[in-house]
Amino acid sequence: MSSWLDYTINGLIVGNVYALVAVGLALIFGVSRLINFAQGSIYLVGAYIGWVAVVQLHTPLPLTIIVVAAAAALVGLVIERFGLRPLQNSVRIAPLLATIGISFVLDQLVMLTFSPNPRALPSQLPDVRFQVGGGTIGPLDLLIAGVGLTSALLLFVFLRYSKLGWAVRAASQDRDAAMQMGVDVNRVNQAVFGIAAALGGVSGMLVGMYYNQIDTAMSLQATLKGVVAEVVGGAGNVPGAVIGSLLLGLVESYGVAVFGTSYRNLFAFLLLVVVLVLRPNGLFASARQAPPEPLTGTFIAPSRPLRIPRWALLAAAAIFALLPLLPVSFYVLQTLINAWLLGMLALSLTLVAGTIGQVSLGHAALLAIGAYTSALLSLSAAVPVGLAIIAGGLMSAALGTILISPSFRLRGHYVSIATLAIGEIVSLVILNWESVTRGPIGISGIPPLSLFGYDLVSPASIYWFSFAVMVALALLQARLLGSHLGRSFRAIRDDDIAARAYGLSLNRYKSLAFIFGGFAAGVSGGIAAHLYSYINHETFNTQQSILALTVVILGGLGNVVGAVVGSVALVGLPELFRIAAEYRILIYGIVLLLLVRFRPQGLLGTI
Amino acid sequence: MAPMLTLRGLTRRFGGLTAVDAIDLDLAKGELVSIIGPNSAGKTTLFNLVTGHDRPDAGAVLFEERDVTALSPETLAARGIARTFQLGRVFANLSVMDNILIGAHTRLRAVRPAVPVIGPLIELGLALLRPASVKAEEERLREEVKIILARFGERLLPRIDQPAYSLSYANRRRVEIARALALKPRLLLLDEPTAGMNPSETAEMQGLVAELKAEGLTILLIEHKLEMVMRLSDRVVVMDEGKKIAEGAGEAVRNDPKVIEAYLGHGLSGAAEQESAA
Numbered sequence A: 001m002s003s004w005l006d007y008t009i010n011g012l013i014v015g016n017v018y019a020l021v022a023v024g025l026a027l028i029f030g031v032s033r034l035i036n037f038a039q040g041s042i043y044l045v046g047a048y049i050g051w052v053a054v055v056q057l058h059t060p061l062p063l064t065i066i067v068v069a070a071a072a073a074l075v076g077l078v079i080e081r082f083g084l085r086p087l088q089n090s091v092r093i094a095p096l097l098a099t100i101g102i103s104f105v106l107d108q109l110v111m112l113t114f115s116p117n118p119r120a121l122p123s124q125l126p127d128v129r130f131q132v133g134g135g136t137i138g139p140l141d142l143l144i145a146g147v148g149l150t151s152a153l154l155l156f157v158f159l160r161y162s163k164l165g166w167a168v169r170a171a172s173q174d175r176d177a178a179m180q181m182g183v184d185v186n187r188v189n190q191a192v193f194g195i196a197a198a199l200g201g202v203s204g205m206l207v208g209m210y211y212n213q214i215d216t217a218m219s220l221q222a223t224l225k226g227v228v229a230e231v232v233g234g235a236g237n238v239p240g241a242v243i244g245s246l247l248l249g250l251v252e253s254y255g256v257a258v259f260g261t262s263y264r265n266l267f268a269f270l271l272l273v274v275v276l277v278l279r280p281n282g283l284f285a286s287a288r289q290a291p292p293e294p295l296t297g298t299f300i301a302p303s304r305p306l307r308i309p310r311w312a313l314l315a316a317a318a319i320f321a322l323l324p325l326l327p328v329s330f331y332v333l334q335t336l337i338n339a340w341l342l343g344m345l346a347l348s349l350t351l352v353a354g355t356i357g358q359v360s361l362g363h364a365a366l367l368a369i370g371a372y373t374s375a376l377l378s379l380s381a382a383v384p385v386g387l388a389i390i391a392g393g394l395m396s397a398a399l400g401t402i403l404i405s406p407s408f409r410l411r412g413h414y415v416s417i418a419t420l421a422i423g424e425i426v427s428l429v430i431l432n433w434e435s436v437t438r439g440p441i442g443i444s445g446i447p448p449l450s451l452f453g454y455d456l457v458s459p460a461s462i463y464w465f466s467f468a469v470m471v472a473l474a475l476l477q478a479r480l481l482g483s484h485l486g487r488s489f490r491a492i493r494d495d496d497i498a499a500r501a502y503g504l505s506l507n508r509y510k511s512l513a514f515i516f517g518g519f520a521a522g523v524s525g526g527i528a529a530h531l532y533s534y535i536n537h538e539t540f541n542t543q544q545s546i547l548a549l550t551v552v553i554l555g556g557l558g559n560v561v562g563a564v565v566g567s568v569a570l571v572g573l574p575e576l577f578r579i580a581a582e583y584r585i586l587i588y589g590i591v592l593l594l595l596v597r598f599r600p601q602g603l604l605g606t607i
Numbered sequence B: 001m002a003p004m005l006t007l008r009g010l011t012r013r014f015g016g017l018t019a020v021d022a023i024d025l026d027l028a029k030g031e032l033v034s035i036i037g038p039n040s041a042g043k044t045t046l047f048n049l050v051t052g053h054d055r056p057d058a059g060a061v062l063f064e065e066r067d068v069t070a071l072s073p074e075t076l077a078a079r080g081i082a083r084t085f086q087l088g089r090v091f092a093n094l095s096v097m098d099n100i101l102i103g104a105h106t107r108l109r110a111v112r113p114a115v116p117v118i119g120p121l122i123e124l125g126l127a128l129l130r131p132a133s134v135k136a137e138e139e140r141l142r143e144e145v146k147i148i149l150a151r152f153g154e155r156l157l158p159r160i161d162q163p164a165y166s167l168s169y170a171n172r173r174r175v176e177i178a179r180a181l182a183l184k185p186r187l188l189l190l191d192e193p194t195a196g197m198n199p200s201e202t203a204e205m206q207g208l209v210a211e212l213k214a215e216g217l218t219i220l221l222i223e224h225k226l227e228m229v230m231r232l233s234d235r236v237v238v239m240d241e242g243k244k245i246a247e248g249a250g251e252a253v254r255n256d257p258k259v260i261e262a263y264l265g266h267g268l269s270g271a272a273e274q275e276s277a278a
């Protein structure tokens, strides 16, 4: 019995921490209808500033909290001023992508400054536990509860009694009306980002102290948890975010109590998907509401795609096909093989995110499904590798589509959240389903690529194989875009309400897009598995999803040639300039930010 | 003859506001009925209820004697109901041709065989393989689009391959109507088709609607420009604050004191809007 009380206390404390993140997300969503994917990075920054303050500057606890809050708030203000304000008049997808880019840049900066190794963050509090009822509670628990309550109180007073707080509330109720009444939206945004960042930073520091450990992986987890809590409570609803956070904390804590620690996140993301499907407006949303008619303003920037003449494409294909015959180094072929594998993933994502407008952030999960299917079939069932890869593609198409289908009724930013969560669920299932996936050990000894009984071991043969597969997939996709499905997908992207009015079923066509795209991604994952010979649940991670998204934006949404060009550019250029691996992700983040700001239609244009 | 469209007690509430309040309406085949009323009277919401974009809190919609209340928009489109949107909802990145081909989507047969369960997969396969029947169907529809566009004179035909976002406002409205015609609708709902058009463009549009009516199309029209309403309508329905306050022949309705009061009571907002929009 006593342990249940402990789990409850633990759940509430963790919930309290989530609340600090989620309240910030809710404030930002309230005034700018934006899900700030950089919130977790601010939390990460807060944790590391806390570490600097405690371990190096030896600041007393109250000062530590103030330093962290102030520094994090500053980061928030910088993000608002330089990352988001310039995008105010751009399409709705732009700020979403910008926050993703900012998050990658911040995470990488922290990682480069402090190294990716975990560090201990001492709590500066006496290590005693008090007996409460059947459980125990420590000073840190009380501190977290105290910080949570104080922040809530301060926020309440600010929103209710200050002039700026009034402006924030007005802007979140009706932005246009507030602007007409003279509310300065920039000031409101500043206030909201500053507060959200301060809360997020303090939250990161407290979590670091609670687990006495900080590391750079905290960022994505925090964003995900905060978003889960916020969506459960109803996006933009501040009290809802608090309740959603406590609920999430409890669900996780009880889940851990019953099933074990490795299930913690699985419960969080399942909760998210269930809420998104059953009550997309949150648990506390009022009666059903049709979106009022306006909702115009496309999600995606209008553009005129660049037409590349057919002979130029043929010439380029011929040059790349003949490349292994020229005296090029093994290293060049290796790099291009990576580009072709990424190209297949990008083809898949450009169809899903670009052509039909479902900005998926969990696309690497499709790689994982294809890779595991192909690896396991060839290892355990001795299926020939070529067939196993095709089976991987089919499995990815089928399973991926089924898993993503709960997100089909969502729009815009919610799709991104749902796909991110579904991607995490896939990786957690791979981790926990040991009897099939061999769990954390991963799968080793995957047979090498082979075709009709011949092993492809020379770099040239692997190069040709992956290039040929990618070209075949690209041609198939180009053919698809030229059919009635191409225009149907694009119509759904441009205006799903008008599309439905003309008989286009969203479920049907989103499924078809994911089936087609899932196949390409699954084949890419399958080939990768046989190339790497070892895979585990972390081989295909969010970084690859974001890299693919950057490729897609770089090439131009929905643009088949652009996806290939983007892959070669993003894989090849860092190699060409010999950029060290740890700086690459930083560069991808910066590229994404610059693209969103200066060329949202990408190099070759949206199709 | 049984009416084509029947509304009975149709009601939709948003929180405390009753946007559509127990509306009854019968529309015979080939009839053109106009719905007028001051701003926020509930006209667009009524359209949303009829076309499945919103679900009523009470009441029923019957189309061709079948209950279609709260069916999905895509089902209703397949049954032959087409609509345009008040604020214009063309597919911005699609060419004029593609926009209008989407209008004909429900009429695709060769490429969308009515097979249960695996129908979508067959559709995908046919789209990639494109056998002769699919190609022929696509060609036929493309020819048809050109015939529809010819109705608008030289307004759209020269721009057939341009993306819709590059069109003028009036041309986008025309694309919307062309898209609706491509569905070969049995019932056409037009939500302020002339909003934002100048007098000569309005006259052109009025001519087109008159033509469609003469061809026997059944039309429900929301329009603020009373001149046009009076000329085109077989009957006029007046809404105010969600309720039907008058119904009948144009002139009779126009002189109805209740109608005059509704317009005056709202500061002539309907008429004022019409001036400012134009």
Ligand SMILES: Nc1ncnc2c1ncn2[C@@H]1O[C@H](COP(=O)(O)OP(=O)(O)OP(=O)(O)O)[C@@H](O)[C@H]1O
Pocket: A289, A290, A291, A292, A293, B014, B017, B019, B037, B038, B039, B040, B041, B042, B043, B044, B045, B046, B086
């Ligand atoms: N989705 C919605 N949520 C809340 N209220 C809504 C919604 N849609 C419409 N309303 C409200 O319902 C009322 C009727 O709106 P509607 O758009 O149907 O009016 P209308 O007669 O078409 O006006 P107009 O001539 O300006 O187009 C308005 O008060 C509007 O604010």
Ligand SMILES: [Mg+2]
Pocket: B043, B044, B045, B086
């Ligand atoms: Mg209206």
